[in-house]
Amino acid sequence: MACTSQKIDSNVTGLRYAEEECLKELPLAPVWHPLEPNGYNDFGGQVTTIARNPINPSRQRKKGVITDLDASGGFGQDLTQTGLTRLLQGFFFADIREKATTAPTNGAAIPLTGVVAADSEYEAAAGLAIFGAGSLIFASGFDQAANNGLKQVSGSTATAVTVNETLVDETPTAAAKLQTVGYQFASGVVNINVSGSYPRLVRATGALDFTTFGLVPGEWVFIGGDAAATRFTTAGNNGFARVRQVGVDFIEFDKTGATMAAETGTSKTIRLFFGNVLKNERQANLIKRRSYQLERTLGQDADGTMSEYLVGAVASELSLQVRQADKVTVDLSFIATDNEQRPGLQGPKAGARPDLIESPAFNTSSDFSRIKMHVLAAGNTNPNPLFAFLTELTLTINNNVQPNKAIAVLGAFDVSAGTFQVGGNVTAYFADIAAVQAVRNNADVTLDFALVKNNAGMVWDIPLIALGEGRLNVEQDQPITLPLSMEAAEGGAGHTLLFNEFPYLPNAADV
Template sequence: MADLQSTNRVALAKVRETTFGVTPTSPAFKAIRQTSSGLNANPKTVITSEIRSDRQVTDLILVGEDAGGPVGGELAFSVADDDLEEALQGTWSNSPSITVAVADTEISDVTTTTITVSAGGTAFVAGMLTLTQALPTAANNKLARVNSSTATSIVYPAATFSADAVIPVGASVRQVGFQGASADIAAVTSGGNGLTSTVLDFTTLGMVPGEWIKVGDGDTTNCSFATAADNGFCRISLVAAHKITFDRVPTGWVADAGTGKTISIFTGDFLTNGSTKRSNTIERQYLDHSPVTYEYMRGMTLNTLQVEAKQQAIATYTKNYIGRDAVLPSPMVRVSGATDVAAPTYGVLNTSSNVGRIGFDGSTITGPNFVMSAQFTINNNIRAQQAIGSIGAVGTGNGEFTVTGQLETYFGDPTIYQKVINNTLTSFDLRVGRSDGNRESLLVDFPSIKLSSGSPAVSGKNQDVMIQAGFQAIMDATRLYTVSVGRFWYLPIV
């Protein structure tokens, strides 16, 4: 007897569509890590109105179909990159990187000073910090500072690497920050908190206003400011050739000349909300069936994305799609030319050791208003567009981009409650990431929010008084966006 279908044997994958509702030719399906999938097709049927003398119904007529639904997952670095891009309808601005797809091709050689590449070398400019990974010699996988570059070479100081002649698939070089020469970078307060340089040109390093950066590398000798308060996360408000101005700095920021220091700064990829709507074909495989059953949900446009972090739990997210239709191929075979792209393998993030910061009004929330839970929902208010001549939707329409959320905190003092009462403009940011390996992290920033609800809740005896503060994110008047996401591929421990 054939096995019945188990939920553990249902595979989910997706591919971006070029044309709404049309699966690309020879699609490369990216595997989706999931905890649940409620995707479904809902046929719309109508009973015939024909009157018969024998009182019987002769037909149930299919007149339309709605398709879509939720997919749940656990948050891990890189697994939600496409989902964030689709939810924000923006486009990732990526730091320079080269990854080997064909062995010994994109990167073909490593000498003691030079990484030889097939193209793209000039994107790596002097002063950049790069992270090399998956090179054959283990000691070659590390941080290093770029000296110079050409289209086909990235050049480093003498004796940076050992020779690697054959470079495998998956090996990579990626910018993760930059480093000044000795005493070139200083922390300043005059003219606004920021960093200044004498030689290094900050405008060549890919930074933009609104982006967060990490100042200092306490893991490496002389790569942090002597003033501890000047080493931490800062948000950029302006980038000039020899000054980066910040509108958010760690508490206690002061001037520090950086004497004798080669200050390291860590940067990442950057995403803000826009209006570029994207659709997908989602493939669901029922692997216990023989032959395998394939189901294709076409035109799947991400409508909402909710991220939730509760105390002592796994950080989770749920995405909800609205699309065109669902089809089962006949005969039951996979779409022609389909290939598979494995999902990222980074570990899931918890809310105990993987939350680096919950920021409110520019400062990290610690005590006395300790956070019990935080969640936010991005809603594109997508609508399915129906028309005569089509069972499924002919398209999806964009609506207003809205972001709401909630912070549940202990009622340690009245500062949060006061902002609710006074309709005070404030901000909220959340950084989650690995505490091991390269400390890969995501930083979500809502630069302008107003608290829309919340008052102290007295629920009975022997309980802590809590406040659940709902918020509405609004367009920041300076940056002209509502939400940004930073993606850090490397962060120091200190």
């Protein structure tokens, strides 16, 4: 005998999202990507009713009518390496700029058909010529451990990528993929030149065209590998650096981890690591509004899985929260045009539902490889920071999304996006009056931070900030702290916020 359940626990629920083809319309074969919510904030539809209140002797109101529907939803989850990158495109109103890969976020995949040990090559029916000789690629999803990890490309054709490392024969599954994560220069090819206003990685010999790396101004790279031969001798010439401009024979930097010094890379096979870039775009043809359907499953009734949906949902607000001795968490909210409920008999909507790719959360104690706020100074890539340590940091995105209402429409027929606003708050330990003066002087300030874990990582960069507040917090028996508000503006590279995802980083990046 089947027992009737009188309640459903929250732990049996699940959350997924699918990108719509057009507003409120799913593609023919939607993919419902999994999420890991820690909790929800006002998820669903809120109905507005207005009661009838005619003048009558009984002084009683009559049952009202439904006049409006507001559909929205928010949730929070831990920041992980792989959990949110695809969805972040919606908040940036842009496509992620990816390096060559067999599994692009927004394009057709290149199925890998085999791994041949005798030839040290990965094979596919077509499409593998995108991986050039010298490229560093990261292989993942293979059953044989030897076929995963960092590899250096020695050559490629449309049907094969040959690497320098030893491989094992395998017929890979659909989960296997190759991603470009950097480049290894031949011996003595690159030097560090500091003769100009900004330091440069320059080509000393050969004809390699640096513009083929696909780097853009504002993007971050990591210079140097783990082996001594793959990094510069001067420690300050290695590490995270932000690209200012790229030429055929140089890469110029305007942010570095230390002050760079002139160095000749004789006998060095320097490694340069780079990743995928997501930023709010300046050019109209690169700005893309995405809409989603968010699916929350609600457990089982007598007939199957119950579910509810936010339909025509556009990314509205994001809040990245960093607290001492904690996980890094993200709150995300969406404004939708409608919401739907489906009983078990109807079941969830059709589509593929891939498994969650497990990834550990970033913590605020040991996963920050770099965090720095400083006043911008022309020609100085490594100015003194405004503070040494933070107690908390909040970074926010607000797309100012509003639903569009109309007569004869319950809910909204569309949504409109307003100004792309980036801001937040920081609280720092006070050590120098320079931070207070930066507020008073309305100085041009910038903030960036890098998170690294398990040989992968990400950088968040706000290139131009105006600081607010700035009143010192002085309490008995406590260190002096300085709370500051941040209002970001368009920087020199044409964006307000940039997110850099690194699928692979060397051990040297985890400091």
